[in-house]
Amino acid sequence: MIHKSCQFQRELRLLTAKDFSRVFDKAFKVHNKAFTLLARKNDYNHPRLGLVIAKKNLRFAFQRNYVKRLLREEFRLKQSELNAYDIVILTRRDIAQLSKKDIISFRNNLFERFKKRCN
Numbered sequence: 756m757i758h759k760s761c762q763f764q765r766e767l768r769l770l771t772a773k774d775f776s777r778v779f780d781k782a783f784k785v786h787n788k789a790f791t792l793l794a795r796k797n798d799y800n801h802p803r804l805g806l807v808i809a810k811k812n813l814r815f816a817f818q819r820n821y822v823k824r825l826l827r828e829e830f831r832l833k834q835s836e837l838n839a840y841d842i843v844i845l846t847r848r849d850i851a852q853l854s855k856k857d858i859i860s861f862r863n864n865l866f867e868r869f870k871k872r873c874n
Contacts, residue, residue, distance in 0.1 A: 789862070806826055
C-alpha cells in the first residue's frame with residue numbers, strides 16, 4: 756500500500772529482529788563506496804526499509820542522524836517505484852571520509868542501481 760502522503764509510515768519500516776534477519780538470510784546485494792543495500796521480496800504489496808548505521812563507521816550521532824534522514828527521504832520519494840521488497844541499508848567504512856555532496860550522490864546511485872536490478 757503506497758501512501759499518497761508519502762510519509763515514512765510504520766508499515767513501511769522493518770521493525771523487528773525477525774524482519775531484519777529474514778533479509779540478511781537470503782538477500783541480494785547492491786553496494787557502492789558508501790552503502791550496502793540488501794533486499795529480498797516480501798509478502799506485502801509495498802516496500803519496507805530498515806537502516807543499520809554503525810557507530811563504528813560514523814562516530815558522531817549528528818552524522819548518523821544525517822545519513823538516516825537522507826536515506827529515509829530517498830526511500831519516501833521513491834517508494835512507489837520500489838515494488839514489494841524488504842530493504843536493509845548498511846553504511847560502509849569509507850562513508851566517514853566522504854563529503855555531504857558525495858554521500859547524496861552515492862545514495863542516489865544506490866537506489867538507481869537497485870531499481871535496475873529488481874525490475
